[in-house]
Amino acid sequence: MAPPFTPYTFIQCPCSDSSTFNRRSPPSTPTTHHFHSDNDDNDDDDDEHPFDPRAPRSNYSLFPLEYLLYCEDCHQIRCPRCVAEEIVTYYCPSCLFEVPSSNLKSEGNRCTRSCFQCPVCIGPLSVTSLESHPDPNLIPAPDNTSAAPHGGPYILICSHCAWSSTEVGIQFDKPNSIHAQLAKLRNGGNPRMTAKERKERRKDLAQSLGSSYSAASGSGYPSHFADELDLDLDLETQFSNLKLFYQSQLANANPGGGASGGSASGSGGAFGDLGFTSPTSLSRILNIYTSTSSQDKKAKSRIGTMREALDRDEGLKIANLDESEAIAKLHAEDHAGTVSTSQLLNQTPQLHLGEPHLHGRSRFASELRPIPYLLRTKRSKRCPICRHIISKPEAKVLTTRFRIRLVAGSYIPSITIRPLSLPNASTPDPSALRPSKPAQFVLTFKNPIFEPVKITLATPALTPGRFPSKVTVLCPQFDIDANTDVWDEALKDGDKRRKKGESMDSATGGNNGGQHQHQPAAGKIWERGRNWVSIVVEVVPASLRKPMPVVLKEDEDLLEIPMFVRIEWETDAMGDEVGAVLGKDRDLPKLKRELAYWCVLGLGRVSDQ
Amino acid sequence: MSSSASMLTGSAVHRSVANIRSPPAGGGGGGASSSQSSGPSTPMRPITSTFASPSSLRAEEETILIEFGTRKLLVGFAGDAAPRGAIWFGPEQQRRVGDFRAWQSDYHPDWRNAASGDQWGKDYELWRSDVRDLDLGLVGDKIERALRDAFTKYLLIDSRPRRVACVIPSGLSIPLLSVTLDSLFGRFQSPTVSLLSPPVSLAVGAGVRSALVINLGWAETVVTAVYEFREVQCNRSIRGGRMLTEQTHRFLAKHLPQNQKKPETEDHENSQEYVLSFEECEEITMRLAWCKAHPSSATTKPAEGLSTVEEHDESEERRASPETEQPGLATIPLKSTSPPVTLELPYDLLTEPCENTFFDSRHSPASFDDHELPLHLLVYRCLLQLPVDVRSMCMSRIIFAGGCANVLGLQGRIFDELSQILRERGWDPVTGKGLDKKREDLEQMKQKARARLASGGTTGPTSTTQPGAGEQDGVWHDAANVKPEVDPIEEQLKKRGDPTSQEQGELRAVESIGAWSGASIISHLKIAAVATVDRDLWQQQGAAGASKPGEVDSKMQQRQSLGAGGFMRGAGTGHNSWTLGTWGAY
16 A cells, blocks of 8 residues: 555466466366366467456466466466476575475474574574673674573574564573474473474383383373373374374284284284384285285285273373462463464474374463474476476575576566656646546556567456446557567667657647657557557456445455456477467468467556545 | 386386385394294285286385375375375465565555454465365365475475375365366376275274264364274264354453454354454464363263273362363463454353353253254264264274364363263263153153062062162163174284284374384285375376275275285276265265
8 A cells, every 4th residue: 555556567367367287177067167167278268257356266376477487389478377397495594504305204394403583573593692781782693602692591582673582481501403402392392292202202211111001091101201201292292102002003003914924023013113124024025926816805804903091101191180379370461471373383383292182282471382493495397298497506505596597588478567748638646547547657568589479468458346437448459569689679779769768748738749649549559669569458446436435445446457467479390389378370481379378467556536 | 106107217226126125123023923823924915916026115215195184285205104295275375376475574464454254374285075165176276286395395206107096085075186186197197096084093092993083173073983994984063173263252352352342243153353363373372272181081980881981080080180270261362363363262261252152051952953963972972873883992092183172171071071971871872851851761660660679578689689779771781792793804803813903992092103104014014095096097087987895895994904905806897987985975
């Protein structure tokens, strides 16, 4: 809602047309009527359904020109929705360190160094020694952990909102590898067992209890151990307990036939045991080859049975429905002590793995955890049809260059819009459109390619929506000259500028007997340059309170024109063309090409007067 | 979770070995627990097909697990304990690409105009179950963009086709399901999509085979009885998060200062005018809504024969704490009013929206329609309609889930209300004054008879009082005395020497790790889903090609039982008949 309105252009990628991309509607379902039920391929289809830029769906298919790529082989626009992506590099946006893809699997999608975001304001957190006076001028970079000059406990502090990890009771011993340290700390500073430690602990317990130990008898624990473990039963622990339990149950339920029973591997045969050296798996593999059919049948006929989890070690947790503590805390802490929705959204479920059950969310500000930075990726993009790479960034994190980048802007004409201010026009601010008052706009099409193109425009006479404005394109068909050699451009530059200045003069200062009449006329090009052409569009905005004053939705006062652009040009035939479009004629050395798409021109806001 | 070999792309072979071996936990702890019951044995492996080489096991591409909700998507990899990211739906997500106005400092969303009609909050939902005026294409677009965002931002994956498992509400109508599958197959090219139901996943996530899942969702609250990993009954009520947020709005609007009130707020039941923005109401609901403890939970003694849980002691404390403490004032800053105001309301009042939404004790139980039953009645009714054995299993495995389970005290309150009903009525479907009178009459008759007998002195007093005592809450005891049907699975377990759970017939709540995480376990263990849809078949046949669940019943049974070990359909039979399971029934 910025007051100075800048006209804009959005382009609808042809892929959102249901018939072109791989989104066939199943013909037999009556329920999927939202798709075009007729998959006719002729181009008139688009004309029959004029594009409505106000429809909520069109928000998903419109892109600014800068977002679009172009496949040179298919001669088609490719939008972010219709490219196949491949990942070049994973990196942390904070420390800019590259992360190998194997780490991603094991350690998740966040930076595991010392890069954290503030849970309150998502600003970057920095490591500071608690002893020193935190000097705002000397805040070390998040990854520059050695910069903390003082010893003693360290904290994370936000330089933007001054949140510090002491607010949730977390301090660190070392200034580096904060992520690992944080994983072992609960809010409030209590230690927390990691999955590995827990496993070792359990093993120790099992050994200390000797052979009498069995998972089914949780009461076999010494009581203080049980308490400790119970406290520790967070989401992650319960998950792993449950997983173990089910694995053992499945292993019991399907003992895999008697053949494998002979091997005396002590591993108990859980699913995780896939060591190819173990005799169990060897015999399993042999089994697969020797006795497949009978084995299968036998196993299939046996309905597996498994019991339910009985105690904590198997993942059962009796719910504690007593939330009076939290209620009392809510009363004590008030609105300010609770977290806002946006803060909650940043606290993804993963961060709370180590916490006791919170049903996936925290409620109080004291339950917030620092957010490790999400990793990012550099991606190369391919055309999904012909698999050619259309965008490929440099693999290095620090470079912003691209090896290959076929942006649509260098293949399809750009459209710029400016209001036409005629000398006799009295409106001081031409961008404010007045209801029922004709307004004229100059559309400038600039041809980026080295061939002359022919452009055909089409608009509905009335814009769709509740307030139909009249639209007239004065010159719907024209040719643009080729984007000739750079040197030509450089040489002609002065000339052109002079010319342009002239025409600007003529546009503002009345007709000085130049090459144009400079009155917008039907069928006439307004201006023409080396590789650009301007035409005039006339609109008569609708009154926004036509039958009666109505409640306007957001942007409903915006005058947007849907425009169908069709570009035709001829190129040299280049042998094996993958996506050769219509009009391919083998006799001619020139190949006719065509590109057509809908775009939306945002002209201005209709004033409500 | 079908691991068909055809989709192996082969490029990730080396990577995935580590992935499979990574839960070595199974070797350690699991071995200890299972070794006592069975000898060392090789686990059954999901054999994809007779022709597939077993080496295909190693090259398992990770499965993406998506939980669909009305308000958000949870996305992650199967086998993880928690989803990697959550995507919430909202108006900001529906903007055009390159529209950055939300970041402009002088931008204020014009919610007031956008909220005209019943649009208030509609932009924050993915779908509504009423599909009559729903743009299904738009739903598809929303799903696609949300998934694309999630894949790019949280999963950091490329756009190679991947297998997908969806936790998708089991009551979802076919048009919506079909849009979802279209997006997954069309845009993301998934070779197969498996469908998992949230209640079953929740039960798995709690480690139980039967459960009563109370899903306090956004659009509605769904109470589902799960028995042996099967949904056996499902009751719904529109009392969910949306209603709670609307009640919060109503509540806040009522307490606005006079000058900001709408003049005609008196007709508040039907008022479509909103004075506060949706975000604000939701935020206040999330932050401050809480629920009072059941008023009589501390005073009444637990009835005999219905032992009321260990939670009972705590509920006494709970009741005491909010009352003894002086309930303070809550400050609620409101920004979407003009001008912004700060309300100061006592905390006790803040329970009002919750009270009205979920319990609505102002009205008599008879005045509710089937679709708007208060939650405690809904749960009670669901249990009541279950067969006795199923009920006894389910009632001691109550799982609370869903967004509104976060409302402080709500779970406890529902639980207490339920115990209260059971204490008062037992499992008697008939209620009312007439019945009470009848009971009294019976009682009187009994006493008379007793008196007569006593005066006659023919029988000992003990023998007569016994049946009388039994009949006082006769229905309950009768039900409990019915000889339970033989449970084949339980029998088998006994035969195997596994300890079986004796926990039944008592109200008990268990904690689940959530539908997503439960489904993650299911997927990780390669247990076949009821409904696994192949891309080719879907694109050829669409939803109409699915067989009815009944037609593939025998297979379904095998697949649904967790023990089946994930057998895929055979190459011959399965290729032509596939099912959407429970999803195809609506």
